[in-house]
Amino acid sequence: MTLPPVLVLAGPTASGKSALALALAQAEDGVVINADSMQVYDALPILTAQPPEAAREAVPHRLYGCLDPARPCSAAQWVELARAEIEAAWHGGRLPIVVGGTGLYLESLRQGLSPIPEIPAAIRDEARARLAEIGNEAFHDELARRDPVMAARLPPGDSQRMARAWEVLAATGRSLAEWQTVPRQGGLAARWLTLALLPPREALRAACDGRFAAMVAAGAVEEAEAFLARGLDPAVPAMKVLGLRELGAAARGELALAEAVAAAQAATRAYAKRQVTWLRHRGGADTVIDAQLSESLLAPIFAKIRQFRLTPV
Structure with missing residues (x-):
């Protein structure tokens, strides 16, 4: 039995994944499916760099801005949504292009x-209410008493994962660390091709800085101010969008805008570095593109995709 194809375009923030996905979807009759944990939320389209309307009109884009930011989206929930979109693409004779x-x-x-x-x-x-009530440090201390293994793995600043560890233990009586040793289940049966777009360090740093400056010019400060005015639970993932905290401080007059932008750019660069590390060590890429996306790279990438589609295994 020949498995149907899925193309994965992975890469750090500001690496050019979305532009490459658009070009490939246009050339290969594809459907772009979001795999970015912040772009799933119906909020902050500028700060999360969601594809512009012109791109969405050019080719189908799925799982962008589709969920309420007041509720966390788990990996399990995203997998269920992505599986449905991939299968819909297959049924329509299109190539699923998972990007994130x-x-x-x-x-x-x-x-x-x-x-x-x-x-x-x-x-x-209950977990999130407790976290909000006592704060990150005290919550981490409490988690350490209840689940020392997970507490040792998580810094006090990682509120989302601390709350997850607390709730799993409370609901199941077993540490999340124990659950993570159980064999995984439910991987999607498909023929995979994963391309990792990993620009050189200095090029990526410049891209991060330039993109954030463009976000500010496009109205990111006003977007951040309006979003924070909703008063959402500080523990929900959408509150961790890169730049949101810094631009919120600028909107309140607590930081000069230039200082806020510089701090947000530094946070973005640090996040991109962590993504690169993960992709190099755990990403499982079939092909790594160690270059900034350019017109000259498109032809060999397109050729590789076409060979992949024409060579079932």
């Missing part, structure tokens, strides 16, 4: 997930 830099999403889609039971909403809410 969220390693957990990409890994879970291909390899499956640990079989952790669904966590009741009441327990999830």
